[in-house]
Ligand SMILES: Nc1ncnc2c1ncn2[C@@H]1O[C@H](COP(=O)(O)OP(=O)(O)OP(=O)(O)O)[C@@H](O)[C@H]1O
């Protein structure tokens with residue numbers, strides 16, 4: 160059993176790592192990570208735009224995005240993937256690669272989820288911060304950019320990491336539209352071996368688990384750090400105010 | 412210093428027939444008042460009488476239903492481009508009851524960010540200026556600290572320095588000391604007295620009688636959305652004319 164697994168890894172590690180590349184499209188774990196990283200990198204700005212639109216006083220901006228967020232959150236991801244896969248080429252007539260379809264769907268989906276986190280983060284700051292910024296003459300956007308968002312987003316870092324973990328898991332659904340990711344590679348291996356599905360999918364599970372667990376661990380560590388900082392660096396003996404004052408005055 | 416005697420040149424703020432309601436509930440009922448340049452006005456009145464609402468309409472943090480508030484010869488509640496409004500606002504300092512410092516920025520950044528981002532002052536220049544202001548409020552040694560590391564009184568002094576950094580000709584204070592422990596009230600009032608002595612035009616909601624007596628030129632007594640009495644502090648505290656002012660002062664002394 161363990162011998163089987165080692166043999167499989169020995170024979171197929173390159174396929175599991177990068178798919179058919181360079182003879183075919185990049186796949187495997189590399190593609191899974193690229194897909195996840197790209198979707199989170201794009202979902203992040205999208206989520207901020209969604210959140211700002213949902214907090215906007217203009218109904219024309221607020222309503223469509225609110226509907227989009229509700230629909231996206233109320234529908235299984237697999238459904239969204241199938242829609243984009245079958246509907247987008249039908250509507251646009253373009254032949255979109257499955258990777259792009261998957262990426263777009265993940266960006267909208269995670270963007271909608273994260274936008275709720277961003278929105279909650281902004282609302283949780285209270286009116287006082289915005290009032291103070293406006294009273295000093297900041298425009299709405301300037302207040303958002305320099306005062307509100309830096310605080311809301313900083314508090315959001317743990318949620319961002321959890322979303323990243325969720326995204327990695329979600330990329331497995333790309334399998335149904337033939338996105339060449341790690342799951343796809345594992346199933347190719349399985350198709351070639353035919354007799355060892357348990358061993359193959361155990362390897363798959365262990366790899367996903369290792370990645371997701373380490374990221375979750377990181378998220379928890381970051382969260383602890385942030386709540387420590389929020390409690391006030393005054394309570395943190397490692398950074399007495401004097402030392403900080405010195406650092407800043409040296410910068411001056 | 413009576414309402415009718417001042418010319419428009421002497422007026423810093425003129426509030427004309429300002430009405431505001433939340434839904435059907437009127438909060439300001441035709442407020443009529445003015446602040447003369449260099450004058451220190453103290454607003455007092457019972458809780459819920461509309462003091463915060465009134466002072467927040469002066470820089471248009473609250474909208475009004477009718478009336479006008481003139482600052483620098485312009486009605487700040489007139490329809491105008493947001494750029495213009497932001498410019499007007501940047502020339503009216505505002506100090507909040509809860510300080511509202513920006514917790515993610517150090518003290519010196521709190522004071523310098525708005526000159527940099529709103530006025531376009533060069534960062535180095537803004538920082539030097541911020542350090543001078545911090546020195547003036549007695550917090551030069553806290554420049555690199557974060558708001559969470561400061562006491563309430565220190566935070567409020569930073570908030571005053573932050574407002575002053577925009578070089579406003581007028582400062583508004585909404586109960587600047589009522590969120591503070593008693594032992595910290597004095598340090599904030601001392602800064603405010605210093606400002607008054609330098610001739611700053613100030614409109615302060617406060618129940619600090621000592622402060623009012625010492626530095627106010629006039630006291631406005633407001634109740635249920637109306638200014639019932641305006642008088643020099645000596646007169647107001649010794650011989651309040653309006654029965655509700657008499658009751659308010661009696662309650663306050665207990
Ligand atoms: N956003 C709001 N919506 C509805 N009613 C409000 C709102 N803000 C204030 N009010 C009401 O308006 C009235 C005046 O409030 P305001 O805060 O101006 O009073 P205040 O004189 O500052 O009182 P305090 O001394 O407690 O600060 C109160 O009755 C209050 O309940």
Ligand SMILES: [Mg+2]
Pocket residue numbers: 462463464586
């Ligand atoms: Mg109030």
